[in-house]
Ligand SMILES: Cc1cc2nc3c(=O)[nH]c(=O)nc-3n(C[C@H](O)[C@H](O)[C@H](O)COP(=O)(O)OP(=O)(O)OC[C@H]3O[C@@H](n4cnc5c(N)ncnc54)[C@H](O)[C@@H]3O)c2cc1C
């Protein structure tokens with residue numbers, strides 16, 4: 001067995017692992033990254049990038065159709081084959097040469113294979129041919145192994161050749177009929193994408209759509225999906241699934257009704273990739289999420305073990321995982337130099353925003369863009385809040401943006417501190433508006449000062465002024 005020593009070993013070369021390694025090397029440490037599949041991880045090949053590519057063409061088409069004059073220039077439907085080809089290029093045709101070159105140029109060593117913690121500061125890498133290499137870390141091991149789709153125990157489901165988000169993101173053909181189990185972000189985005197590409201989509205949304213967002217978000221997305229022909233069944237649950245000899249999938253619902261489809265997509269959440277990474281040897285439960293402290297160190301393990309990204313369950317989003325990676329990578333560098341890490345709230349090495357200022361965009365039609373807490377979450381956190389709502393379609397910029405623009409905005413204000421703690425927008429093309437809210441929340445900008453941040457006329461951003469006017473001075 002080969003033995004090799006680095007300052008830090010990172011398990012998992014998704015966006016988070018790559019960013020951790022980058023910060024370490026920039027800080028003067030040596031780093032090795034262990035990857036069992038493709039360098040770039042879920043986000044690059046089966047999640048963010050390919051799914052957003054599947055959605056973008058439909059979104060551009062709808063935008064043109066919502067403006068008189070442009071509408072007349074649109075003569076047909078989406079070219080599904082062209083959309084899939086464009087998606088392929090955004091998934092780099094499922095090849096990681098580009099990312100491997102980047103690792104080389106950044107000076108990060110790549111070890112391909114399954115990484116497993118085999119002792120304190122040691123990781124054993126098993127390559128596909130069974131060759132084993134033992135890596136030793138002088139300072140730390142970082143787990144950035146991400147997550148996989150969760151599959152529920154439904155009779156016959158696993159045997160029916162189900163789709164998870166991976167197959168939905170990488171499909172080579174558009175199914176004629178698609179049944180989706182779930183009502184979260186993946187289910188809602190994929191229903192939007194495949195309905196736009198021509199599939200007849202049925203959603204079995206046990207708990208409704210986007211139920212952790214502000215209630216009006218799920219309501220508007222449900223209504224829009226239904227208007228576009230998607231059969232959204234709230235409260236519906238699959239009892240059993242079979243696939244017959246012709247390839248048709250039959251789903252029996254708990255009420256007895258049967259639905260036939262060509263594919264069935266399961267999108268009910270994620271499970272951490274910690275089943276086979278050696279947690280048992282550390283006294284932790286294999287397959288569990290890794291709980292971390294404010295410095296992203298794994299609780300219950302030695303001070304040499306860190307976890308970032310999906311695997312710590314703080315926020316299952318690429319941008320938050322990369323934010324953690326920057327904090328954690330820099331903290332390891334500081335500690336290696338004998339410096340104190342700044343892990344207090346909003347400190348350089350703390351991922352404080354994970355709890356207070358997470359932005360997310362759901363790329364449905366309409367889009368849902370949010371930052372910070374919902375009104376319900378703020379109340380549950382014990383804050384004394386005031387909730388301010390406004391019709392996004394009543395802003396001059398929105399009226400110009402699309403004929404008959406429909407949308408809604410909500411601002412949640414912490415009345416004791418007079419700062420915004422939550423912001424949600426629903427409407428066409430609201431994605432790019434959310435960063436202003438993220439800055440206001442993370443910067444804890446006082447409401448009184450926000451009056452001096454004047455939105456340009458006539459932009460959709462004038463919603464900020466309308467919300468402030470509704471709040472009062
Ligand atoms: C369909 C879908 C769409 C999404 N869209 C968005 C979006 O638009 N925006 C957004 O911010 N987020 C989105 N997400 C979430 C985003 O994909 C994740 O938050 C992000 O990929 C997490 O990055 P990560 O590096 O923690 O994990 P991953 O991207 O999962 O990478 C982990 C890597 O570790 C490797 N690995 C695992 N175990 C081992 C091991 N033992 N040894 C070696 N290697 C290992 C894996 O092969 C993988 O390459 C989406 C998720 C899904 C499912």
Ligand SMILES: NC(=O)c1ccc[n+]([C@@H]2O[C@H](COP(=O)([O-])OP(=O)(O)OC[C@H]3O[C@@H](n4cnc5c(N)ncnc54)[C@H](O)[C@@H]3O)[C@@H](O)[C@H]2O)c1
Pocket residue numbers: 152181182183184185186187189205206207208209210211267268269270315316317360361362363
């Ligand atoms: N645009 C984006 O930012 C984006 C896009 C896709 C995914 N993601 C991330 O990926 C993660 C996973 O997405 P997801 O949609 O799989 O999970 P999710 O947590 O967003 O939604 C899961 C849904 O499945 C439902 N559900 C749970 N168990 C069920 C069961 N047994 N039967 C039926 N329904 C059940 C829940 O009620 C919920 O509606 C999310 O946390 C999200 O942050 C982000």
